[in-house]
Amino acid sequence: MPAIARVITVSDRSAAGQREDTSGPVAVAALREAGFDCADPVIVPDGASSVERAIRTAMADGIRLIVTSGGTGLSPRDETPEGTGRVLDREIPGIAEELRRVGLADTAASMLSRGRAGIAGDALVVNLPGSPRAVASGMPVVLSVAAHVLGQVEGADHR
Secondary structure (H helix, E strand, C coil): CCCEEEEEEECHHHHCCCCCCCCHHHHHHHHHHCCCEECCCEEECCCHHHHHHHHHHHHHCCCCEEEEECCCCCCCCCCHHHHHHCCCCEECHHHHHHHHHHHCCCCHHHHHCCCCEEEECCEEEEEECCCHHHHHHHHHHHHHHHHHHHHHHCCCCCC
């Protein structure tokens, strides 16, 4: 049975129906292609509390891999890392560092991402920036370690 994943797009404009979500579907497609059971993206407004609620809801629904897109920058409403931090039990800084490093191939702005990654309960949570390009370059990083991380959380031996 495939692990269940959820993509959470964090955007005031997309949540209000003023702009199409173009990044969430990129993450969903990558997850489905990798064999994860993943519904269409959930869209929530910016803000730490809305991100925290969405992640906690996903965890309550039994989701094992939670990928957020958006809200990792420097704008006043970019509070995805803060909302994520409220639910993380253990951070995995290497994932976030690698996402920034890989993103530098596309844009120097990658180093401005404040995205986080870690374990919340038995789920892996990873923040990606909101651009479709950043999601496309970031998903291979997430997928390269997701199965191993989820196995480790369940107590599996190292490969």
